[in-house]
Amino acid sequence: MTWEPSPVAVERERYRSRRRRRSFLLALGSTLVLVVAAVLVVITSPGWERTRSSFFDLDVATEVLPGLVQGLWLNLRVWVLAVVISLTLGLGLAILRTTAYPVLFPLRALVAAYVDIFRGLPLLLVLLLVGFGLPSLRLSWLPIDAVYLGTGAIVLTYTAYSAEIFRAGIGAVHPAQVTAARALGLTRAQTTRRVVVPQAIRNTTPALLNTVVSLQKDSGLISILGAVDAIRAAQIEVTGAYNFTPYVVAGVLFLLISIPLTRAVDAYSERRGWGATRPAAGVAR
Amino acid sequence: MTAQVSDVVENPDASAVLSVRGLRLQYGDRVVLDRLNLEVREHECVVLLGASGSGKSTLLRAIDLLEDVQDGVIALRGLDVTDPRVDADAVRARLGLVFQAFNLFGHLSVLDNLTLAPRLVHRLPRAAAEQAALQMLERVGLAGRERAYPEQLSGGQQQRAAIARALVTSPDLLLLDEVTSALDPALVGEVLELLADVRAAGTTMLVATHELGFARRVADRVCFLHEGRVWEQGPPEIIDAPTTPELAAFLGR
Numbered sequence: 001m002t003w004e005p006s007p008v009a010v011e012r013e014r015y016r017s018r019r020r021r022r023s024f025l026l027a028l029g030s031t032l033v034l035v036v037a038a039v040l041v042v043i044t045s046p047g048w049e050r051t052r053s054s055f056f057d058l059d060v061a062t063e064v065l066p067g068l069v070q071g072l073w074l075n076l077r078v079w080v081l082a083v084v085i086s087l088t089l090g091l092g093l094a095i096l097r098t099t100a101y102p103v104l105f106p107l108r109a110l111v112a113a114y115v116d117i118f119r120g121l122p123l124l125l126v127l128l129l130v131g132f133g134l135p136s137l138r139l140s141w142l143p144i145d146a147v148y149l150g151t152g153a154i155v156l157t158y159t160a161y162s163a164e165i166f167r168a169g170i171g172a173v174h175p176a177q178v179t180a181a182r183a184l185g186l187t188r189a190q191t192t193r194r195v196v197v198p199q200a201i202r203n204t205t206p207a208l209l210n211t212v213v214s215l216q217k218d219s220g221l222i223s224i225l226g227a228v229d230a231i232r233a234a235q236i237e238v239t240g241a242y243n244f245t246p247y248v249v250a251g252v253l254f255l256l257i258s259i260p261l262t263r264a265v266d267a268y269s270e271r272r273g274w275g276a277t278r279p280a281a282g283v284a285r
Numbered sequence: 286m287t288a289q290v291s292d293v294v295e296n297p298d299a300s301a302v303l304s305v306r307g308l309r310l311q312y313g314d315r316v317v318l319d320r321l322n323l324e325v326r327e328h329e330c331v332v333l334l335g336a337s338g339s340g341k342s343t344l345l346r347a348i349d350l351l352e353d354v355q356d357g358v359i360a361l362r363g364l365d366v367t368d369p370r371v372d373a374d375a376v377r378a379r380l381g382l383v384f385q386a387f388n389l390f391g392h393l394s395v396l397d398n399l400t401l402a403p404r405l406v407h408r409l410p411r412a413a414a415e416q417a418a419l420q421m422l423e424r425v426g427l428a429g430r431e432r433a434y435p436e437q438l439s440g441g442q443q444q445r446a447a448i449a450r451a452l453v454t455s456p457d458l459l460l461l462d463e464v465t466s467a468l469d470p471a472l473v474g475e476v477l478e479l480l481a482d483v484r485a486a487g488t489t490m491l492v493a494t495h496e497l498g499f500a501r502r503v504a505d506r507v508c509f510l511h512e513g514r515v516w517e518q519g520p521p522e523i524i525d526a527p528t529t530p531e532l533a534a535f536l537g538r
Contacts, residue, residue, distance in 0.1 A: 180388035183349055184402035184450070185378025194401060198392045 053243075060245040064237045068246065071233035072253050078147065078229070079219040082154045083212050089155070090162025091201075095192060097163075098170055111163070118160035123218055127153040131225035150222030158215055162208065169204035170196055205272070209265040216258055220250075230254070294356070299363030301326050302458050302489050303348065308357035310340075310347055310513075317343045319513035321357070325458065325491050330484045332500040332521075333493040335510030336535055341493035342385075344510070345460045348491070349382045361457065378406045381451030381459040385466050387443040389435040389450070395422065396431035399450050407454055418453055425449045425479055441472030445479055452483065459483070461492045497524055497536075509535065 005013070042048060093111050096104065118126065130153035135144045143149070173196050181191040201208075223232035230253055234246035294307035303325040310318040317340045325331050333341045346352045348359055350366060350373045359367045366376045389398050399418035403409040409417070422431055425445040435443055444464055451459060461480070465473040477499050484490060484503050494500065500507055501521045508518040509532045517529045527533040 176384065176386060176388045177390060179351060180384065180390065181401075182374075183351065183377055183380075183382040184454075185374050185406040186402065187374050190405050194405065195390055195392075199390075202392060 055244050055248055057243055057245045060237075060241070060243050061249050064234070064246045064249060067233045067237070068230050068250055068253055071228055071230035071250075072257075074147065074227065074229045075216075075219045075222075075254075076257070078151050078154070078222060079216045082151055082158060082219065083215055085155050086158035086215070087162050087208065087212075089159040091166050091197070093159065093163040094166035094170060094200075095197065097167060098192070098196075100188070115160045115163050118157050119164060121157070123154065123157045123221060124224065126157050127221055127224055129153075130156065146225035146227040147222065150225045150227050154215065154218060154222070158211065158218075161211055165204050165207045165211065166200060169200035169207075172203045173199045206265075206269050209268070213258060213261055213265060216261065217254060220254065294358055295322075297358050297360035297363065297365065298324055299360070301360075302329075302362060303491065304358075304360045304363075305344075305348070306358045306360070308344070308347065308354055308359065310343060310352060310354045317513055318347065318354070321510075321514050323508060323515055325489060328487045328489055329505045330488075330490045330492065330503055332504040332507050333491065333510055334495075334497075334500065334507060334524075334532075334535070335493075339510040340513050341510055342462050345382065345462045345491065345493055348458075349380050349460060350376055351382075374406075378402070378454065379457045381454065381456035383444070383447050383451045383459070383461045383464050385463040387435070387440075387447045387467070389443055389447055391435055393434075394431065395427065395433050395435070395438070395446050398435070398446065399431075399453050402450075402454055418449075421449045421453045422446070424482075425452075426475070439472065440468045441475045444468060444472075444476050448476070448479060448483070452488070457489065459488050459490045461490065461494070463493050463495065465494065465496060500524060511535070 045051075093115070097108055097111055099108070127150060131146060131149045134142060134149060177195055177199060178191055181195045182188075186194065220229060220231045223229050223235065226232065228236075230250045234250040237246040238244055297304035297306050301324045303323070305321060305323040308318050308321040308323075309316070321340075321344065323331075323344075333344070335341050343352060347354050354367060357367070358365050361376065361379065364371070366373075389395075390401070393401065396415065396418055399421060400409075400411070400414040403414040403417060404411060419428075419431060422428055425448060427442060427446055427449065430438065430442065430446075435446070438446065444467075448461075448464070464480075465476050468476060473496070477496060480490075480492070480499070481503050492499075492504070501524055504521045506518060507521050507523055508515045509523075509527075509529075510516065511531045517523060517527065517532045523532070524536065527536060527538065
């Protein structure tokens with residue numbers, strides 16, 4: 001079917017393209033002004049030369065890179081392990097909190113207290129308490145390795161986070177879906193497993209993916225306990241040389257993982273129709 | 286609210302598929318069903334008429350044990366299912382309920398919607414459940430759509446799939462709760478057509494609806510609900526010759 005735009009439509013389109021060009025030029029102009037200003041401030045600062053040599057020294061960067069990459073490999077292993085355990089436990093706890101079995105009442109109360117506590121405590125504090133507190137109990141069966149204790153502390157905090165996310169997701173499942181399942185004769189447990197949980201997981205996927213991304217960053221906190229991850233490796237280099245380039249390199253390494261990950265998550269969300277790239281409150285115009 | 290001496294609840298009719306005696310249900314102070322009596326016999330199609338809020342949906346949900354009742358008896362083939370010691374899941378498995386808003390499972394394909402209960406509740410092997418589901422889909426005119434997800438279907442198709450889901454387990458009694466009220470007029474016809482076929486196949490049905498034409502054509506008996514009771518009942522002809530002023534008013538006469 002062919003369609004000749006009417007003069008009205010042509011005129012409207014001309015107006016719109018003028019507006020688009022104007023918007024683009026405005027965006028370009030404001031970006032340039034900001035970048036130039038930032039560069040000028042940094043370059044003309046009295047300490048720029050020293051800062052450059054102590055933070056952006058290419059020789060130091062190449063020298064420390066292999067050690068930092070090795071450290072990052074530890075971060076990645078901690079990350080994957082913590083993600084798998086936290087999400088699994090979090091889902092389990094969320095389901096437990098929604099069950100109605102009277103026998104499980106004390107357990108439900110315990111879970112509620114656990115979630116309240118570990119969602120409210122700073123992760124750094126949990127790391128310190130677990131990392132230095134547990135070994136002081138001198139339990140022979142307890143691993144005292146900083147990596148295990150650190151991962152355990154991250155799991156404690158992130159299990160609480162993901163339990164709350166899953167709980168919200170379970171709450172968002174439409175009651176009519178539950179009614180429909182029970183009307184078919186499904187038991188409570190069957191309804192939970194076959195209808196509520198699958199829909200809750202779909203509801204919460206964007207929030208869970210964000211949690212996974214932030215866990216990747218927080219895996220660097222285990223360095224506080226002395227585990228030689230990317231950050232700790234950088235710290236060791238810095239201590240000897242009084243040159244801070246290793247920190248910058250470690251930062252770049254983390255970004256190399258987290259930026260593509262974030263973009264992948266966004267692209268996935270966009271494809272599933274959860275994208276939030278439209279301007280807030282935007283409609284056709 | 287003043288306390289009320291409950292009438293003596295008569296014994297249910299054990300020869301009927303469904304026998305409701307002296308049913309009372311209230312939400313807070315609002316009495317929705319009040320000493321309601323109702324029978325549905327084998328292969329019978331009973332249509333429930335009544336204004337919005339007259340308790341039609343509540344009655345259907347109570348029969349499917351989705352609501353607690355304050356008094357009275359609901360008996361299925363003589364078994365008092367209002368007894369709290371009766372396994373409600375087993376009772377619901379013997380009944381089919383179709384909702385106004387379809388309530389298909391959004392995360393499952395049409396086929397999986399139909400095989401969920403046969404496999405989990407009735408313990409059919411997957412192959413047998415799928416074969417039965419495919420036959421049922423063909424019967425409701427959805428052959429070839431078994432891989433589709435509910436959101437990919439029109440409203441009429443979704444409701445036909447929901448009816449198929451309720452029928453695939455061969456329930457003793459099919460409960461239909463205003464199943465055409467969420468459909469636009471062009472889609473109402475296809476669903477009512479299907480229900481007439483289901484009726485012709487001998488399915489025992491209790492149908493809450495506002496479709497008077499359907500009631501005239503398909504019902505064996507029409508029950509008019511008013512103030513929580515069966516106010517007037519009889520053959521479909523009562524729609525054209527109501528004896529109570531309340532039914533006449535409801536019909537706009």
